[in-house]
Amino acid sequence: MKTIIKYVTLDLVRNKIMIIYALILAALSFSVLSIDSNSSKGLLSLLNVTLLFVPIISILFATIYFFNSIEFIELLLSQPVKRNKVLLAEYIGLAATLCIAYTIGIGIPLAILAPVYASVVLLVSGLLLTLCFSAIALLIFVLFKDKTKGIGAAIITGLFFTLLFDGLLIIFIYSFSDYPIDKPILGIISFNPVDLARILMLLQLDVAVMMGYSGALFKKFLGTATGSVYTVVCMLFWVIVPLFISLKIFKKRDL
């Protein structure tokens, strides 16, 4: 498995799109961080970049990559290797490369221009998002036989989590505003890795106060370490669950 991970990564780090992705992120980070002397503001801008680009790019690139590797996967599977190992190796190799690109694009500028604790959290939430959405891409890959349909599903999923989910959430909040909905909202939020990443990051910045302003529960829950731990654990679930389901399906899937 290590062998496959190694070669998949070696292949992907030379992928043009991957290099462009890292470069664009780096350009954005350097410009945002050097314009603003206030690191908190710069971090918020980078958070927006992360929340918009990372899910969409990760899921799209990963889906396309998996579908393009189907013959390669067949070749590997004609060797005496377990199916699970091949699929997992493909995922790890891809996720590792996306993470490297994000670390270069966002992490290095942060380390140079804003070496604060919140920067570490931004990096972590970006990496977790990358892992989540590559895992979801893997699930899409094993669920769809057709590449075009798969890419369509990836686009829809990406948009769903970055935009539509929050839209539905606000409709929900609006419709049930007469009821105590603080707790359900926290529950619902757990179903969207993008929201989780956003909240995880906001909790590290002083703007978290703005959320605390709105209700005792948010303050009590999100204001403590519990909030951060909870969001991270939820995001890890978003990596593990799709991966697990993918492996399960892939075991029985025809190629």
Next chain:
Amino acid sequence: MIRIKELTKTFGKFTALNNISLELKTGSVVSLLGPNGSGKTTLIKSILGLVIPEKGEIVINGQPIKNNWEYRSQIGYMPQIGRYPDNMTIAQVINMIKEVRADVKAYDEDLIHGLGINKVQNKTMRSLSGGTRQKVSACLAFLFSPDIFILDEPTAGLDPLSSELLKEKIIAEKKKGKLFLITSHVLSDLEGITSNVVYLQDGNIVFYKTIEEIQTVTGESRLNKAVAVLMQEIK
């Protein structure tokens, strides 16, 4: 040897393989023939474990393949379309497969030299022509000297010289008692190497005969003609 017993595979309403039983013996070159959609690829993929049949059994060298993956060390597979990660070089692909097969230490690199793959080994896969990729696939299939070879349209994209070289290699390996399962559209390419012919249609075996039987029945010596005549008779 490969023994297939009552193998059935459907994709939705479409029956790709319909209760097929087949026995392929060592030391033979079996040509798998049939029109598009007749179930050739499904059969090959079933043997490789890429397609999971809903009924029936495949036994390779006495080992049932269900829920098993080690048996694939005995098979060399050459796919119809060889697509490899774009930015890997040929050398990297070969090294990777070698590393995956860490259990094997002796490599059969005849084809690598014969087809001139070693001369272009630092080119990335993206820059290769279809023919060169076919050559890489062929090299990989023969690399570990397996007992069984499964070659899916091996000569489709090859130049005549390479095609001839591959044939010679197949004959040489056959003499060592290896089993070949080959699909091809171009029957003339199988001329002279085939020992058995399996003809599939709509997921059923139309006939499974040795080349001698076919020649006796039809009175034709050329495979092309012989098969055509045979088909005519059956209809």
Next chain:
Amino acid sequence: MRRAEVICFVLFVFVCTHANARNSKVFANSPGSLQQAIDKTMPGDTLFVQKGTYKEHDIHINKRLVIIGDNWPVIDGQNKYQLLTIEHDSVAVIGLQLQNTGRSSLTDIAAIKLLNANYITVRNNKLYNNTYGVYLQNANNNIVDGNIIQSNSVDELNSGNGVHAWKSAYLTISNNIISGHRDGIYFEFVTDSHITNNRSFKNVRYGLHFMFSHRDAYRKNVFMDNGAGVAVMFSKFVEMYDNTFVHNWGDAAYAILLKEISDSKIIHNRFIKNTVGIYFEGTSRIQVLNNEFKENGWAMRVQASCSENNFERNNFESNSFDVATNGTMMLNTFRQNYWDKYDGYDLDKNRIGDVPYYPVSMYSVVTEKIPAAMILYRSFITDIMDQVEKILPSVTPDQLKDDAPMMKSWNLQ
């Protein structure tokens, strides 16, 4: 006018003491020496308190007297007692260090207490670790100036205020540095007073807190890092000029909370990095002019209960929300403010935008109605909502607008 009177009177006292009064000294050599020394003085005397530590308490001053500390002699209440009580007019307490009063929830224990005393000067003293610093009750025409008033309160219950005034008038509270109390400056029923050039920071509750205190003027004060900022309620004719409100940051913090305030002026103040710049509830006829609102969560929250307030020539920059409101009616006027979020144009080049600016964003309306929506803070959907609302206004109060938004910010230095 009032101030002039006070100054005249202090001068008069000064002249008197030098004309026919004696000077005397007191040393920290025997217990109770300070009270004895005070008792020995005649009205109009000056008592020089020599350097040392006086472990005395409940010292009463009930005659006209000037007490001057030589290099800040220490009067220590040993965390049990009250220190100085002034119950007579025309006393000056200068240059003492008063520390460690007791703490009690039953009585208000103070370092310096003025009971029914007028024309008092409390100047250049150091007040450390006291429940109440300077406590004025029913005391008029007094000056509290240049004192350092520090404590280390942790909660509201067991703490007192830095400068506490109740039922007084014509006070001058100036140049004090106040921190670590419950409220930095607390006024209740205090009128016609001046609060100038004080620094009030890191107090548990409010930096400044006043109620029922009319005709007071607050100038050039700095309020920083207070638990809940500044709260002013039920008062009229209040003037707040040139003050700075910085980093009153917490989930119930306001730079200024205004409740039932009317006919007042808030001019040329700076509000930087507060959760809420100014919170208006039930206010009317307030002039809010030439202020700077920068990097606040909400620059202003104007409740629907406010009317006839006038917001002009203010700068709004880098605030998360410029204005939030809880209703759809708006009876206040906004004119010629600079809003950094304004994206209109100025074709006639008169430096005033040609289309109105609507400072209430749709998302702020939603969060005002349903606070839980705050969970979506900084998500894309909220940006989209605001953009859509700009094109097709439906939720935001359409009367709340600035018809003449400035293209460039005002220079308010």
